[in-house]
Amino acid sequence: MKLLKEEILNNEKYGENLYKMEIFSPYICRNAGAGQFISVKCSREKIFDPMLRRPFSIYDIEKEFNVFSILYLVKGRGTYLLSLLKKGDTVDFIGPLGNPIAFNMNSNDYLLIGGGIGIAPLYLITKVLTSEKKNVLFIAGFKNSNFAGIEKDLLKTKAYYKIFTEDGSYGNSGLATDFIKENINKYNKYQFYCCGPVDMLKALQEIFLGKKISATAIVEQRMACGIGACMGCAIGIKNEDGEIIYKRVCKDGPSFNIMEVIFD
Amino acid sequence: MTESNKPNLSVRLGEINLKNPIVMCSGTFANGLEYSNFYDISELGAITTKSYSLKCKDGNKPPRIWETACGVLNSIGLQNDGIESFINDHLPKIKDMNADIILSLFGESCEEFRELALAVKKIKTNILAVELNLSCPNVEKGGMIFCSMPEVVEKITISVKEILNIPVIVKLSPNTGDTIMIESAKRAKNGGAEAISLINTLVGTAVDIENIKPRLGNVLGGLSGPAIKPIALAKVYTLSNENILPMIGMGGICTWNDAVEFLLMGANAIGIGTANFVEYCVGLKIIKGVSDYLESKDIDDVNKIIGKLSNKQIIK
Ligand SMILES: Cc1cc2nc3c(=O)[nH]c(=O)nc-3n(C[C@H](O)[C@H](O)[C@H](O)COP(=O)(O)OP(=O)(O)OC[C@H]3O[C@@H](n4cnc5c(N)ncnc54)[C@H](O)[C@@H]3O)c2cc1C
Ligand SMILES: Cc1cc2nc3c(=O)[nH]c(=O)nc-3n(C[C@H](O)[C@H](O)[C@H](O)COP(=O)(O)O)c2cc1C
Ligand code: FES
Numbered sequence: 054m055k056l057l058k059e060e061i062l063n064n065e066k067y068g069e070n071l072y073k074m075e076i077f078s079p080y081i082c083r084n085a086g087a088g089q090f091i092s093v094k095c096s097r098e099k100i101f102d103p104m105l106r107r108p109f110s111i112y113d114i115e116k117e118f119n120v121f122s123i124l125y126l127v128k129g130r131g132t133y134l135l136s137l138l139k140k141g142d143t144v145d146f147i148g149p150l151g152n153p154i155a156f157n158m159n160s161n162d163y164l165l166i167g168g169g170i171g172i173a174p175l176y177l178i179t180k181v182l183t184s185e186k187k188n189v190l191f192i193a194g195f196k197n198s199n200f201a202g203i204e205k206d207l208l209k210t211k212a213y214y215k216i217f218t219e220d221g222s223y224g225n226s227g228l229a230t231d232f233i234k235e236n237i238n239k240y241n242k243y244q245f246y247c248c249g250p251v252d253m254l255k256a257l258q259e260i261f262l263g264k265k266i267s268a269t270a271i272v273e274q275r276m277a278c279g280i281g282a283c284m285g286c287a288i289g290i291k292n293e294d295g296e297i298i299y300k301r302v303c304k305d306g307p308s309f310n311i312m313e314v315i316f317d
Numbered sequence: 318m319t320e321s322n323k324p325n326l327s328v329r330l331g332e333i334n335l336k337n338p339i340v341m342c343s344g345t346f347a348n349g350l351e352y353s354n355f356y357d358i359s360e361l362g363a364i365t366t367k368s369y370s371l372k373c374k375d376g377n378k379p380p381r382i383w384e385t386a387c388g389v390l391n392s393i394g395l396q397n398d399g400i401e402s403f404i405n406d407h408l409p410k411i412k413d414m415n416a417d418i419i420l421s422l423f424g425e426s427c428e429e430f431r432e433l434a435l436a437v438k439k440i441k442t443n444i445l446a447v448e449l450n451l452s453c454p455n456v457e458k459g460g461m462i463f464c465s466m467p468e469v470v471e472k473i474t475i476s477v478k479e480i481l482n483i484p485v486i487v488k489l490s491p492n493t494g495d496t497i498m499i500e501s502a503k504r505a506k507n508g509g510a511e512a513i514s515l516i517n518t519l520v521g522t523a524v525d526i527e528n529i530k531p532r533l534g535n536v537l538g539g540l541s542g543p544a545i546k547p548i549a550l551a552k553v554y555t556l557s558n559e560n561i562l563p564m565i566g567m568g569g570i571c572t573w574n575d576a577v578e579f580l581l582m583g584a585n586a587i588g589i590g591t592a593n594f595v596e597y598c599v600g601l602k603i604i605k606g607v608s609d610y611l612e613s614k615d616i617d618d619v620n621k622i623i624g625k626l627s628n629k630q631i632i633k
Contacts, residue, residue: 104387106594278351280351283382284381287396
């Protein structure tokens with residue numbers, strides 16, 4: 054983990070309020086793994102408003118070019134300020150944060166389920182696994198066609214993918230979780246990686262309940278320091294004895310066994 | 318100026334000597350380990366540990382953080398591993414970093430403070446001071462109660478001083494009103510305290526109108542950051558005018574300019590909290606900024622600006 058000020062190579066619009074920012078950073082490309090994130094100071098230099106840094110998953114790493122990227126949705130002030138940055142500007146961030154995913158490479162089949170912007174960390178996971186010649190099925194669920202832009206990235210990998218939209222305007226019509234529910238017996242030997250809104254993760258918990266499925270969720274929580282110092286990003290995790298203990302998403306996560314997470 | 322032509326930055330708060338007036342606030346710097354990735358934290362005046370209680374504490378239900386205009390609401394609920402774990406697991410690591418340590422303590426009863434003091438008595442490592450967090454607004458039965466009752470402030474201070482040979486700092490809340498704050502500071506002095514830390518967070522909350530629920534799992538939280546700086550500065554000024562005890566002033570300090578404002582208003586040292594979450598090296602930057610400011614004004618000693626704008630008499 055290092056504090057960095059690096060050059061933006063591209064801040065491309067991927068959809069309505071959706072951007073992919075490419076950042077030149079040999080350090081991140083050398084040191085970051087799938088599932089990790091960075092935390093960006095979105096306010097200008099010497100200005101503390103908005104106050105806190107914003108966490109973003111690492112979307113892609115292109116080692117050969119020393120470039121990594123984040124995919125982000127404009128939600129509030131911080132992401133709005135990010136969207137204004139241009140090629141050649143610098144971005145102040147710290148990373149890589151959190152733990153890289155420890156893949157179980159004994160398995161051959163992997164199912165990735167992303168909802169909305171939750172697809173962000175799953176893309177790098179897809180790349181890592183397909184480069185290891187693993188069989189990857191990427192299921193993505195969106196409200197509408199706004200995320201269509203990511204298909205060109207998915208096409209670059211050897212993953213199979215299925216896109217669902219709630220309004221049917223793109224890909225298959227319906228909910229990604231309904232597809233999983235209907236087909237769960239087909240995939241119960243797969244390793245699952247899931248990221249998305251709380252309602253989606255809760256629905257998956259229900260689907261997986263009582264089944265011997267190994268599933269990892271990459272979760273979000275409001276953060277202050279991002280480095281494990283403030284205990285702000287706590288999330289309830291059920292331990293083996295059924296007790297709920299608080300873990301830090303930034304330092305102990307952001308990936309957890311989905312069945313152990315308490316989503317409030 | 319000193320030999321190196323740099324202004325003197327060392328300050329005294331009663332028996333507490335600091336190599337410079339820049340202190341890290343409790344709960345915002347953990348035990349320094351995370352921050353030692355970025356710089357040599359032994360350069361700081363001191364670091365204040367997170368507040369420790371006798372037994373480990375789980376803390377409050379998430380979410381615990383909500384950002385506000387120029388500030389942050391938190392409801393951590395004093396999550397900590399307990400004093401024994403501090404002594405056995407954390408302290409040896411902090412010792413390796415050579416930082417000067419202020420150990421923050423928190424209890425739910427006068428008796429717990431006494432037992433904490435007994436536990437701290439066993440510590441062999443040199444501790445600069447203990448800070449009694451008598452002001453945390455987050456915990457149900459916690460801090461708020463203690464420092465809104467000046468006689469209890471005195472009682473706790475006495476009971477800790479009876480056991481410990483280490484200087485005691487009492488941390489006060491801005492939530493009690495000035496009369497009680499001043500009275501508590503006086504009682505802390507009667508009880509044998511060496512200094513006052515001021516201010517802890519202001520009680521606040523926020524609402525999610527879309528889902529019709531509070532933003533914080535605990536509903537109420539503590540507000541910190543630049544939003545509270547004018548209030549913190551006024552509290553420091555008010556208490557400084559009373560000339561009771563030396564003070565560590567804190568609340569919203571993000572830059573060296575902020576720090577100088579607190580010193581001028583009567584703080585003998587300043588604490589940095591929330592800014593650590595954003596600018597990980599802010600402590601070092603502020604030390605340098607204060608030093609450069611003094612140099613630019615041809616002032617050879619930081620003590621010459623302390624309380625310049627209040628009726629403070631430098632307490633030796
Ligand atoms: C580990 C992690 C990885 C993330 N990865 C991505 C990503 O790849 N792409 C992406 O678009 N978003 C991602 N998010 C969510 C992203 O951090 C928020 O959308 C962003 O912080 C919103 O900032 P804002 O100023 O625009 O919104 P505001 O609503 O104005 O932000 C106010 C405060 O709330 C926090 N906040 C708001 N939404 C979230 C959220 N969903 N999770 C955590 N904190 C939040 C902000 O950080 C800020 O402190 C991730 C969150 C976490 C915790
Ligand atoms: C996340 C967080 C945790 C805190 N925890 C403690 C604590 O454990 N004990 C304590 O005395 N003060 C605690 N505080 C209060 C700070 O030490 C400080 O008094 C206050 O935040 C004002 O300073 P600031 O505006 O620079 O943050 C905490 C503050 C924050 C933001
Ligand atoms: S955000 Fe501070 S501990 Fe995770």
